[in-house]
Amino acid sequence: MSTVSIRPTVTLDPNWSLIYTGETITVRCWIQNHERTQWTYEWRPTNLNTYPTQSEYRIYRAAESHSGDYSCRGRGDYLLTEWSRVIKLTVSPELNADIKVIPVGEMITVRCEIQGGNTSWEYEWKTTSSIKPSNQNEFRISSASSSHSGNYRCKGRRKNAQYKTTEWSDFIKLTVNNNKPQSFLSVSPSWLSPGASVTLKCEVEHPSAGWRFYWYKTVPKLSDRLYRYELLPGSDSGTEEDSYMVHGQTHTAGYVCRAGRGEPVFYTEHSKPTFVWSGASLTVSPDRVQHFTSDSVSLSCEGNSTEWRVRRFPEDSYLSLCSDWGTMTGSTCNISGLNSSAVYWCESGSGQFTNSVNITGHNMILMSPVHPVTEGQSVSLGCRLKTGQKLSNNVFYYQNDKLLQNDTRVELIISAVSKSHEGFYKCQHSGKESPQSWMTVKRHEIFPWSLIVGLVCGVLSLVLLVLLLLLCRFRRSKREIFVFLI
Structure with missing residues (x-):
């Protein structure tokens, strides 16, 4: 990636370098005369580089901690701009109630x-x-x-x-x-079984009366890096209620909301996309969280769709697509090397999103499962070196930074996992240490067949007992006839 002699400009909206706590202000990065390039943006301070990394950063309810020097630069088409000049923002506490x-x-x-x-x-x-x-x-x-x-x-x-x-x-x-009020969307539950219902709730910044609420499903635009919003049924004119129920949720989906009032309608900003996870899934091959930096890894999207794209958000960089760092073939993204830790997920043109998976690249790795394991299953955790050296002893395993064993076992074998085994794991050998990986343990849901079989057997036994008693009585007195409806 080459650096070009382009210096972005940072602006404030509203254009006040001094604002008071509780106010909203937007910091924008502008690259002049380069609209044709698909830019993504990198910010200083680094805590501004949140998903998604875009040309603006909006501060809601400013606090004194937001005071500081802000600058940005752009990335795109294998180009890297210079850093912008610094703009200083000061957030002051309100001195009085006026x-x-x-x-x-x-x-x-x-x-x-x-x-x-x-x-x-x-x-x-x-x-x-x-x-x-x-x-x-x-x-x-x-x-x-x-x-x-x-x-x-x-x-x-x-x-x-x-x-x-x-x-x-x-x-x-x-x-x-000057900024429009912000909308905030929450979903309940965020993880659900296929066919279940989910409730969306929309809140408006600085709430007041008269708002109507509009509900949308997010659909990835596979032709670029953005999303489009599709109105959900019944919300064309908005709803008076600030909640909306989606029935029969069958796949992972993203939702947004906004509010409007007045004539002509004055709208709030769209909320940030919020996701409900179900159905579609991302599988990793080899099936583990940690990989060597030189490993080839395949990420496959599985679900009720024919068009998928894979996205990632690294710890130290910006949101990007598989085509930026791998090869997308059908619904599979192939990566030839992992240079850093990142979160990966799939998106489809029909609006489906898979679960997200955190994958790390390192020279010493812990062999652990990517997906949740079920209670009662056997799990084996191992420690590997990039050199291929076979580890025969002095391997230590930790759960939540607590040493689990200090003997010569090469692998940590859990014969039947339980919820108590859930947590962060890492291994250590000869002074070297792997990254930590989280292992999720799902509860084993057992359909109560034994209870149902027991009830059926009990009812049948009772019926047979009644019939036997009647048969005995009939044999003692053949003149008496009883009719039972069972």
Whole structure:
């Protein structure tokens, strides 16, 4: 990847280097005259590089910890830009209660009150905003915009004695945040059995009355790196309820929501995609979490779809597709080497998502299963060196950093796993240590056949007993005839 003489620009929206705690601000990275390149973005500080890595980073409810120097650079088409110049952001605590921050499009009323006042007063306003209030005691804003931002104060004047006035009130600072309010989506349950129902719940930042809620399914656009949103049935005009139930969920899917109100409709931002996992799966070959850096690994997507793509999100880089670091053949991604740890998953053009799998590359590895194991199964954990050296002794295994054994066994064999065996495992040999891998243990769900068989046998035994008693009685007195309906 070659570095080009392109310097991105970092901007703030709203363009204030000083903001107060609780406000929302967006940090954007802009690369001039290179719209044709599919850029992904890398940020400083590094904790901004969250999934997905895009051209903007939005800070909701800013805290003093968000203060600092921000810069970015772009990656794309085997190109790497220079780092942008640093922009400094300072988040200050609110000094008093007279600072009002509201989102754009919000309804608000600024009121001037005179203690002991009556209808004999008229009102005068002073403001630094571009919109001037009338001489009424209330200034009602039906849909706030940036032009309403400013300092407001008022005083009263007697209608029948214009020279008699009150003192000016203290200033109230009104700040209209130009960013749309954010929506937040939660799902319950997030893991479910095929055919079950899932409940979606949408919340709006700075909640208030009058919102209607819109519900969408996320569908990967296989032609690029983005998603499109499809409205779910019954939400074309929004719903009054802030929850929505999806019945008969048969495969993994992603959902988003947003809210709107007013005429024309003012919408919040779309929520971040939230996923419900079921059905489709990602399989790894060889079937283990850890691999040597030189290993060839195959990732196969399995589910009710014919078109798939594989994505990964490394610990130290950015979101990317299989075509960037491997070869996609049908529904399988083949990788010739693993340079770092990353999370992998599959997406289909019909809107399915598989489970995610964490895979690491290292020179010393722990042989452990990728997928959850069921209670009662036998599991074998082993330790391997990239050199191929056979380990015969002095291998130590740890669960959650606690030493499990210190004898000469090469493998850690658990004959029947239970929930107590769930946790992080690693191995150690001659001062070298493998990465940790998490082993998940599923509970063994047993259908109660034994109970059903027992009940059936009990009922049959009772019926046979009754018939035997009747037969004996019939033999003693052949003149008596009994009819039973069973």
